[in-house]
Amino acid sequence: MVIARRRPVLFLTPSSWLLAMLSVSVFTYLECALCGKTHPWQELQNVCKECGRPLLARYLIAPEQAANFKQSLPEGSRSVWRYREMLPVPADQETLTLGEGGTPLLPAPHLAAHCGSQRLWIKDESQNPTGSFKARGMAIAVTMAKYLGAEKLAAPSAGNAAAALAAYAARAGLPAYLFVPKDTPRANIIECQTMGAHVTLVDGLITDCGREIALRKEREGWFDLSTLKEPYRVEGKKTLGYEIAEQLGWKLPDVIIYPTGGGTGLIGMWKAFAEMADAGWINRDLPRMVAVQATGCQPIVSAFKTNRRFAEEHFNAATKAAGLRVPKAIGDFLILDAIHESRGAAVAVSDDEMLAASREIGCLEGIFVAPEGGACYAALKNLRASGHIQPTESVVLFNTGSGLKYLECFEN
Ligand SMILES: Cc1ncc(COP(=O)(O)O)c(C=O)c1O
Ligand SMILES: [Zn+2]
Known part of the structure; x- marks a missing residue:
């Protein structure tokens, strides 16, 4: 039996011990990613009550059951719920789904030839409900929020997370209150409104949207689903790591290049790799993680270059890649830790580079990517x-x- 992370096994109650004998994993508690303080998961939680940093779900993993589960993963049927045994939603709880996850890992031979890389794939997250990978996180987060009694959901967003929350909130029958910068891509705003969400356009950045929610949430009764300010969006995003491993025959690539705003996907994948290694699904030969940002908003790249564990806010953030316009990330140290531990890198590319790269991907591989996707190829x-x-x-x-x-x- 492996406990994913450092807590004493004694922390478990007798009933979780019993469950642990039978399950692939038992969701035991939430742990602050910075100070290690534990929090019970059986109630709605946002950030660490001690230091205000992100809480991460910790599981007790049974390697034998985990090995059997891996063997029994079926062909076909793919979605984030394929890895439900490694997710926090209790077995008897209904899940919300719009068909999120299970996206293709597409070989990119023409791009590969162009940049002199012999083995190149694109994980195409545009094929998710609401057109982005944000669906993964929101499917799990809204399922958990509803299960734990949230009645009104709120989130700041650069656009795609808002669309995903609008969709899953509608599915859950809960109202969504979304705060987005006023220059958010029009498609996202119209999409959210059409799905019945309350959308507020803010004259500012995603950080200003977050501040607005923080000020009003108590009074309004909103549960705050800001990324990494609740524990489960990252659990949804971690399925990216499970999928890539499975799609490559349980051997991870040498390098993963990820467009980084709040960094939730990168943090989630790094968490998934640790869990899979604990479960014996993969060896500990992990990929180098590369965070890509825009030259107009590169707090993580600056911190990486100056060897700091926490990033300074990037003032006057500006980039056409809305998802990368995140001047300050609450999980900055987790992104930077993953980059350092993996001997990866953090690089910034200009808007012109990422748009040109997007066109190249479109012309050579037939995928109409977001600028954030183009940024990865430019990097x-x-x-x-x-x-x-x-x-x-x-x-x-x-x-x-x-x-x-x-x-x-x-x-x-
Ligand atoms: C298309 C796209 N790519 C990347 C990101 C950044 O994601 P993360 O917060 O996981 O860094 C976003 C966030 O809004 C996005 O919409
Ligand atoms: Zn803490």
């Missing part, structure tokens, strides 16, 4: 040129959303 080219990535190394690029959401960027 790969830079890392190939600098020698950080060798031609023979296997690389997974992320396309986190659909270009259809960003028509304003691609006109002309």
Whole structure:
């Protein structure tokens, strides 16, 4: 029996011990990612009550049952719920689903030839409900919020998370209160409104939207679903890691290149790799994690370059990649830890580079990617040129959303 992370096993109650004998994993508690304080998961939680940093779900994993579960994963039927045994939703609880996850890992031979990489894939997250990977996180987070009694859901967003929350809140029969910058891509705003969400346009950045929610949530009775300010969006995003491992025959690539705003997907994958290693599903030969940001908003890249564990806020943040316009991330140290532990990198690319790279992906591989997806390919080219990535190394690029959401960027 392996406890994923450092708590004494004694922490478990006798009934969880019994359950642990039978299950692949038992969701035991929430743990602060910074100070280690534990919190019970059986009530609605946001951040650590001691230090205000993110809470992460910890599981007791039974390697024998886990090995059997891995063997019994079926062909076909793919979604985030395929890995339910590794997710926090109790077995008897109904799940919300719109068909999220199970996206293809597409070989990209033409791009590979162009940038001198021999083994290249694109994880195409544009094929999710609401057109982005945000569906993964919201499916789990809204399922858990409803189960634990939340009645009104609120979130700040750069656009795609708002659309995903609007969809899953509608599915759950709960109202959604969304705060987005006023220059959020129009498609996202119209999508949210059409799904019945209350949308407030804010003259500012996602951080200003978050502040507005923090000020009003107590009075309004909102449960705050800001990324990494509740524990379960990252659990949904971690399924990216499970899927990539399974799609590559349980051998991870040498490098993963991820467009980083709040960093939830990167943090989630890193968590998934640790869980899978504990479960004996993969060895501990983990990929180098590369965080890509925009030159107009690069707090993580700056912190990486100056070797700091916490990032400074990036003032006057500006980029056409709405999802990368995150001047300050509450999980900054988790992103930076994963990059350092994996001997990865953090790189910034300009808007022109990412839009040109998006067009290249479209023309060469037939995928209409979001600028954030283009950013990953632009970063790969830079890392190939600098020698950080060798031609023979296997690389997974992320396309986190659909270009259809960003028509304003691609006109002309
Ligand atoms: C298309 C797209 N890519 C990347 C990101 C950044 O995601 P994360 O918060 O996981 O870093 C976002 C966030 O809004 C997004 O919408
Ligand atoms: Zn803490």
